[in-house]
Amino acid sequence: MVDPEVFKQRAAELIGVGHFCFSRGWLPATSGNLSARLDASRIAITVSGRHKGELDASGIMAMDVEGRILTAGCRPSAETELHLMLYRRDPAIGAVLHTHSVNATVLSRLADDALTLSDYEVLKALPGIETHETRLALPVFANDQDIGRLALEVERALERTPNLPGYLIAGHGLYTWGSNVADARRRIEAFEFLLECETLTRSMTR
């Protein structure tokens, strides 16, 4: 059974990060989805179609990692499988965040299979990176309305590169994760900063 106190706490964290990311312009309209682990087999996730700038407790529901709905009457994010796949494969993952910023959308359309980020100090905000002298190849997957098929493709990439800290979907947005909501939020902030630097650099050096 879902512990109601844990659910309440995780829901408050997701509402907070939703408001924060919306205020930064990373979640326009009703885009993006947010989730947090409740326990070994259950998560809290945003209800589909909710505006993340106006998110409240009614916009957060519980599910198990196999996809069973635990909050009656709620429809989970259309991209739920991209979250569940991560929770199933790695028990250390405590939160998954997906944003739709302008920079993630534009750069993902310009890159082929990956967007290379290198020689930025802020790379060190990402797990396992200890120097700016790092080349991070952030994978870019083709957008796909078949989310199960896309999740399988992402999973194959994670098998090849288990330490991947995130990925882009072309013309769509960014996915990243962390050990808890605060950790995943730091990664979103780092990625969004890096993507903005890339956009500016490319537009100033053409």
Ligand SMILES: CSC[C@@H](O)[C@@H](O)C(=O)COP(=O)(O)O
């Ligand atoms: C409103 S456009 C964005 C959606 O199509 C989708 O990509 C998205 O991120 C939000 O879907 P949702 O079902 O609300 O979680």
Ligand SMILES: [Zn+2]
């Ligand atoms: Zn999306």
